[in-house]
């Protein structure tokens with residue numbers, strides 16, 4: 001039977017067992033899936049060498065576990081409920097049997113277009129069931145999907161396609177998100193000018209707007225599936241074959257293509273979904289994330305399907321047509337499990353409470369939070385106003401790299417505490433280390449968060465760059481996986497994530513590298529050098545503050561700010577636009593030329609009373625000048 005922990009005592013016992021006998025623990029979990037051939041070695045490799053593997057020798061296809069396995073038992077159960085951008089547009093539900101058929105058809109289409117096991121396929125689509133079908137069809141034929149968030153620019157899309165040499169792009173004509181229209185096909189066309197690896201583009205109709213067409217390259221989704229057979233024999237994969245690539249920002253350089261594998265990722269997302277959310281047979285689960293991020297991969301696509309859950313795919317935004325949208329959907333479908341970001345909560349808290357009170361939210365049983373630290377005020381509002389004080393909040397800490405949830409309450413099992421991700425899941429061994437890499441024992445302590453022992457869902461590499469993988473995660477603290485997060489462990493042994501300790505920003509739950517934004521701004525002809533820092537923002541969690549030196553100064557700062565916004569939107573995405581900019585005569589640099597970001601962070605946060613030691617600066621007088629300057 002599947003492991004399903006349902007009391008705190010049981011959690012403690014299972015946790016202990018999982019640390020004492022990790023291999024047995026994961027063997028038991030893995031044993032609950034359908035494998036074409038059982039694995040030979042449960043776990044090999046180490047953090048020290050950066051060569052961790054799980055279930056080697058095992059043969060499987062994840063879509064057989066998401067779909068085929070359910071046909072005889074819950075074939076007629078709803079897999080997905082699709083809720084469109086506008087509440088009056090066409091909505092639909094898809095059963096497991098229909099989803100299986102759709103995936104098989106599209107898998108046949110992909111194969112007929114020459115896509116083979118191991119090929120990379122980029123997906124740049126609206127949040128519709130077709131996005132899920134496209135990804136699952138890739139998995140079914142063993143192609144590696146690379147979903148790119150549909151808010152990224154042509155240039156960002158191109159970079160991601162080039163990095164993994166994708167052979168095909170699947171997109172929509174366009175999408176609507178709230179009032180906005182995003183011309184996905186036009187953006188794709190622009191991106192593909194620099195992507196010779198892409199030979200075929202499949203376009204799924206969504207907005208019916210006019211688009212350009214490249215004969216011989218572009219084909220309509222609806223025409224292709226029309227005659228495609230609805231049966232498809234899934235391709236047998238090795239447990240360690242790549243399942244997908246997902247790009248995420250790091251502290252340096254370009255986004256990294258995290259590689260997740262078929263076997264370990266399957267076991268881990270399924271196990272975490274089941275135990276964290278405790279979803280039961282008749283429940284309706286809704287995760288509001290976008291499929292372009294890891295939360296969408298693990299907890300809209302794979303985790304729920306592996307467990308035979310019914311879940312909602314939502315195309316819209318929390319405030320369209322009005323700020324009651326999320327609650328309206330909860331009432332409409334009787335949502336029992338609701339999983340969203342602190343940013344959404346903070347934004348909705350500011351609205352009239354009537355937007356909440358108008359709807360019957362009594363179906364809710366479990367509330368989830370993900371992507372960024374949740375402040376206590378937001379936690380309480382979520383708990384009291386949305387959950388009516390009755391629903392446990394699972395504050396789930398994890399990362400693109402971890403594949404699934406790592407530290408979190410188990411709903412209704414773990415006693416919660418506002419702002420705390422609480423305790424590690426069984427199988428996960430967190431530790432705190434000091435600057436020298438020494439483990440900090442005991443409780444009531446703070447340090448950098450590392451993981452001591454491998455788990456099946458962890459990233460197996462950065463696409464095409466093994467060195468960078470080892471360097472990023474395993475070099476700072478040899479023998480550990482380094483998360484990049486700071487963390488406090490309180491007197492009860494509960495974990496509270498305090499935020500990134502590296503140069504990664506978390507803006508509205510979106511992960512952005514300071515270097516990426518700086519490079520984009522540096523492209524402006526007037527800019528000599530830019531330095532980006534985060535600062536506390538009451539809705540976004542973290543805002544983006546750009547300091548920059550410019551040639552000959554700037555006479556119209558408001559206009560200039562707009563130019564910077566346009567540039568960043570074009571190179572990265574509107575989500576990376578600086579909230580504030582300040583033009584300075586000089587950046588605070590050490591004698592070795594390194595920017596002292598600590599100083600900029602203090603200025604950005606308005607904490608300038610104590611600037612600490614500035615004696616190592618090449619020119620300490622720049623600090624006063626920056627404090628006296630004006631931000632726009």
Ligand code: WTA
Nearest residue numbers: 370371372373395396397398399400497511
């Ligand atoms: C942050 C998102 C506090 C953290 C799943 C992490 C969190 C980064 C939480 C990963 C949480 C995620 N509490 N911080 N519950 N969840 N984070 O890769 O800094 O987009 O390192 O994965 O988000 O972001 P990513």
